[in-house]
Every structure is written in C-alpha cells, then in structure tokens.
Amino acid sequence: MNVRATEAEAARERPDSDAGDAGRSVAALIARARAAQRVFEFAGQDALDTAAAAAAWAVMEPARNRQLAELSVRDTGLDNADDKFRKNFRKTLGLLRDLHGQKTCGVIARDAATGIVEIARAVGVVAAVTPSTNPAATPLNKIVNALKCGNAVIVAPSPKGFSSCALLIEFIHEQFAKAGVPRDLVQMLPAPISKAATAELMRQADLVVATGSQANVRMAAASGTPAFGVGAGNVASIVTASADLHDAAHKIARSKTFDNATSCSSENSVVIEDAVYTPMLAELAACGGVLLDAAQKARLQAAMWVNGKLSDACTAKSAAAIARVAGLDEIAAREPAFLMVEESGFGSDYPFSGEKLAPVLTVYRAASFDAACDLVRGVYAYMGAGHSVGLHSTDPDQAVLAGSTLPVARVIVNQAHCLATGGNFDNGLPFSLSMGCGTWGRNNFSGNLNFHQYLNITRVAYPVEERVRELDDVLGDFFRRYGR
Structure with a gap:
C-alpha cells in the first residue's frame, strides 16, 4: 500500500486535519481517486492501455x-483555434x-548478469497543474501518461x-463509459479554481506535475x-554564416507564429552572425516579418509592458492586433x-530580451558563432536558462x-523550434508539453516529461557470483601517474 496514501487517510480521520473548505473538497476528490486507482493499478497492461x-x-x-x-480560444482569449x-x-x-508497446506494469526488465529484475509500479494520485495557454493539450498529455502507468489524476486548471x-x-x-473504465480515475478541481485548492491538491496527492507559471x-x-x-521559456535561435538562410527564416517564422507564440518553445530572440545579418533579415521579411524602427520599437515596448508586466492586450494576439494596440496603424x-x-542588451532594462508570449521577435547581431553563444548566455542569465536553444547551421560541431557550453537541456538543429522541442515526427525527442530545464532552470530533471516520470520502479536483487575487483584494476591508472 502507498505509504503517503495511508498517511493522508490517517490525517483525514483527524478532526483538525482539513479545517478549510478547500481541504475538505480536495480530500473528497482524493478519496475517490484512490479507491479507483487501487483497483486499476493491478488490472493489467491491457486495462491501462485501454x-x-x-x-x-x-x-x-x-x-x-x-x-x-x-x-x-473563446474563454482564454489566447491563440487561434486552427493551431x-x-x-x-x-x-x-x-x-x-x-x-505504443511500452510495458508499464509488472516485470519490465530482467538482467541475468546483475541479478536485477525491474517491476513497474504506479505512483498513485497525480496532481496535474496546467496553464491557460494549452487548456486541453497539456492536461490531456498528463492524463494519458498517468493512465498508461496505472495512476489516477486530478487536474488543477488555470x-x-x-x-x-x-x-x-x-x-x-464518455469514452470511459464505453470502455468500462472507472470515471474517478480522471477528475478536476471544482470551480472556482483557487490557489488554496490547488495548494491542497498538491499537498494531498502522491506526485505533482506542474506546467505553467513559475509561481x-x-x-x-x-x-x-x-x-x-518546468523552467521559464525564453528561447533564442542562432543563425550562423553557414546556414541555409531561406530554410532558417521559414522555420523560425513558422515557429514564431504558431499559436500566436504562446508556446514556451517559441523563439523570443534570433541571434544572427554578422556575415549574414542583412540577407537573413531580408529572408525574415519575405516570411512576413516587419522590422520596426527605434521610435516604433519604443511605442511597442510601452504597449507590451505596463507597470513592468506583460499586457493582456498584447499577449497571444496577432502581430497586426499588437501593432494596433501600440498605435502603429501603418504597420x-x-x-x-x-x-x-x-x-543589443539583455536584462530587466531591455524587456525585449525576455519572454514575450506574442509574435514579436528580438533580433541580435553577433560577430561570430562564439559571440552569438556569449549573447545567448547573457539572455539566459536574465531569463530562460535550461530550456533550449535553436541552431541553424551546416556545421555539426557547432551543435x-x-x-x-550553453546552459540548455536541448539544442534544436535546423528545425522549427516550437514544433520540435516537445517532440516531432522528424526527431527523436519524446512528445511532451512539459520540458524540464535541469538545475539551470531550477528543475530536478532535464528531459521532456514523459511516462517514465509517472512510474516507480521496484528492483528485485537476486544473488550473483561475487566479483571483487583488485585495487590495481580500479586505481592502477592513478597510481601509475601519481604514485601510491
């Protein structure tokens, strides 16, 4: 039996354990989820897959x-329905x-050489905290992963x-009813969604998977x-002198405009090597990008940031709509x-160096590839460390x-960044809407969140023939170089 489940049940039996309405409401959801999950966990792989x-x-x-x-789109006011x-x-x-074909319950691996047998085990009840930018795709991704691994899930939406x-x-x-799956395996917090209820869900669940705001x-x-x-997004892409500029521009434009740039994987900046700066700008312009002059930039900045915060009037809106908000009717x-x-700069005095959640692309000029990397380090020291960097280059050594050398968990080479970072059919990254940013982004993992994070693994250790190494086998090289 899950130890945390037992402790939580004991706490719920104490009269002072859940004094607030949020605690009692969440406890009721958790109780139903646990009852369904305890049976479901041992129902077999076919039941989990179904x-x-x-x-x-x-x-x-x-x-x-x-x-x-x-x-x-109607309720959040963000993005566009087709995307x-x-x-x-x-x-x-x-x-x-x-x-497909992944085994997520029972014995999943045997190693005769080490005598280790691995058994997949569910984690229990998952609290899935999800953002307004992907109010269907992100919770669904977490729900499917959780169910595949024998868990129940309760969603805390924005x-x-x-x-x-x-x-x-x-x-x-509705689909559960057709397939005979217990409905209490998937639930959500009731309205109105509050911080108190979300915090209680996090406290009472067995695992939290949180995507969205850093708060x-x-x-x-x-x-x-x-x-x-997950860590903060603020992706930069580097365009080197060897890049196919036409291809790079089209991929950056596609990535920058998809879903009105609300993805954490959408480019916020492009760093272009000096040798190809002017022709790359021309290619971006051919893809529909419009470069603002200094006065227009100042008006855009005033519209996008109000009292130091991104304005809802510009977030996830089309470029034309943002231009109108900024009074740039001619644009x-x-x-x-x-x-x-x-x-040319980065940090709080240069707000365009940060994440914008809008189809606005910041353009930097760099003297060389090394200088471009230095610029990216500076930008990420301000915002976005650990996430990803795009690279358009024909030199594999640069990737x-x-x-x-860069503080990133992913380098996306010659691809439309926001479509590739979370997995795509033409790369090997796992499909995900939650990207870990490692210790750079103050996360405890650096991969794409996938089903492995929704599993416990129990290891059975059988005895094997003893293999004790001689001291010189493991320290011989050190002894030869430095003596005993």
Whole structure:
C-alpha cells in the first residue's frame, strides 16, 4: 500500500486535519481517486492501455477536437483555434506513438548478469497543474501518461482554462463509459479554481506535475509532495554564416507564429552572425516579418509592458492586433505575420530580451558563432536558462559545442523550434508539453516529461557470483601517474 496514501487517510480521520473548505473538497476528490486507482493499478497492461487510448480518442476525434479548440480560444482569449486543433491532435498522436508497446506494469526488465529484475509500479494520485495557454493539450498529455502507468489524476486548471478542461474531462468520461473504465480515475478541481485548492491538491496527492507559471512551479516544489516542474521559456535561435538562410527564416517564422507564440518553445530572440545579418533579415521579411524602427520599437515596448508586466492586450494576439494596440496603424495595415525589433542588451532594462508570449521577435547581431553563444548566455542569465536553444547551421560541431557550453537541456538543429522541442515526427525527442530545464532552470530533471516520470520502479536483487575487483584494476591508472 502507498505509504503517503495511508498517511493522508490517517490525517483525514483527524478532526483538525482539513479545517478549510478547500481541504475538505480536495480530500473528497482524493478519496475517490484512490479507491479507483487501487483497483486499476493491478488490472493489467491491457486495462491501462485501454484507459489511455480512451482518453486520447476523447480529444483526437475531429468534432470534439474542434469544439475544444474553439472553446479554448473563446474563454482564454489566447491563440487561434486552427493551431489549437492541430496541436491537440498531433501532440496526442505523437504521445500515443511513444507509448505504443511500452510495458508499464509488472516485470519490465530482467538482467541475468546483475541479478536485477525491474517491476513497474504506479505512483498513485497525480496532481496535474496546467496553464491557460494549452487548456486541453497539456492536461490531456498528463492524463494519458498517468493512465498508461496505472495512476489516477486530478487536474488543477488555470481559472481561464476551467471550461475547456471541464469539457475535456466530460469527453474523457464518455469514452470511459464505453470502455468500462472507472470515471474517478480522471477528475478536476471544482470551480472556482483557487490557489488554496490547488495548494491542497498538491499537498494531498502522491506526485505533482506542474506546467505553467513559475509561481505554480515554485508552489509545487514547496508542497512537500514529490514534484516535477518546468523552467521559464525564453528561447533564442542562432543563425550562423553557414546556414541555409531561406530554410532558417521559414522555420523560425513558422515557429514564431504558431499559436500566436504562446508556446514556451517559441523563439523570443534570433541571434544572427554578422556575415549574414542583412540577407537573413531580408529572408525574415519575405516570411512576413516587419522590422520596426527605434521610435516604433519604443511605442511597442510601452504597449507590451505596463507597470513592468506583460499586457493582456498584447499577449497571444496577432502581430497586426499588437501593432494596433501600440498605435502603429501603418504597420498593422501591412498585416504582418510577426514584428521584429533590434536589440543589443539583455536584462530587466531591455524587456525585449525576455519572454514575450506574442509574435514579436528580438533580433541580435553577433560577430561570430562564439559571440552569438556569449549573447545567448547573457539572455539566459536574465531569463530562460535550461530550456533550449535553436541552431541553424551546416556545421555539426557547432551543435555539439552549443550543447557542451550553453546552459540548455536541448539544442534544436535546423528545425522549427516550437514544433520540435516537445517532440516531432522528424526527431527523436519524446512528445511532451512539459520540458524540464535541469538545475539551470531550477528543475530536478532535464528531459521532456514523459511516462517514465509517472512510474516507480521496484528492483528485485537476486544473488550473483561475487566479483571483487583488485585495487590495481580500479586505481592502477592513478597510481601509475601519481604514485601510491
């Protein structure tokens, strides 16, 4: 039996354990989730796979997907429905590809040489904290992963994403009913979503997976429950002198405009080597980018940041809409795909060096590849350390050098960054909407969150023939160089 589950139940039996309404409400959800999960965990691989497939199909079916995409945009005011529709489908299809054939219960590995047998075990009840930017795709990703591993999951959506999440879970429960899957395996916090309820869910669950604001990630880390959180986004892409500029520009433009740049993997900056700076700007302009002059940049800055915070009037809006908010009607009339501003510094005095959550691209000029890397380090010291860097280059050594020296968990080479970082059908990264940023981003993992994070592994150790190494076998090289 799960020790945390036993402790939580004992705490709920004490009259002073859950004094507040939030605690009692969450405790009731947790109790139902545990009752369903204890049976489900041992139902066998086919039952786990069926539940995961039912949840996935709940969104992938086109009519339901379209309804969710349009509701997400209507209620959050963010992004656009067509890109939401594509994201919901492709991210879930990719996740199913990654999960297909994976064994997630019972014995999953035997090693005769070491005498170790590995047994996959569920973690229990998962608290899934999700953002308004992906009110369907992110909770679904977490739900499918959790179910595949024999867990129950309770979603804490953002207040803006509540109605989308509620519809998502309604669709999932419909598919569960068809497949005979217990509905209490997937639940969500009731309205109104509050910090108190979210904090209680984190405290009472067995595992927290938090995606979204850094405030939520920090709250998860402080909850006392094992937690996986993500770092801040603020991706830069480097364009070197050897790059295919036409290809690089089209991929950057595609990435920058997808879903109105709300993805944490959307480029916020592009760092261009001096030798190709002017032609690269021309290629970006050919893709619909409009470079602002200094006066226009100042007006845009005043519109995008109000009292030091990103303005809702510009977040996740189209480039033309943002231009109109900034009073740049002549720019808006050109119907730009994205806006560009030149920058030379980074930090709080240079707000364009940070994450913008909008189709606005900051452009830096660098004398060389090494100088470009130095610029990226400076930008990431301000915001975005640990996430990813894009690289457009034909020199494979530059990719390895970037991965060896920059504070990033991923180097995305010659790809549309926001489509590639969370896994794509033309790279080997796991499909995910939650990217770990390692210790650089104050995370405890540096990969793409996938089903492995939703499992415990029990290891059975059998005796094997004793193998004791001689001292010279393990320290011989040290002795030869430095003596005993």
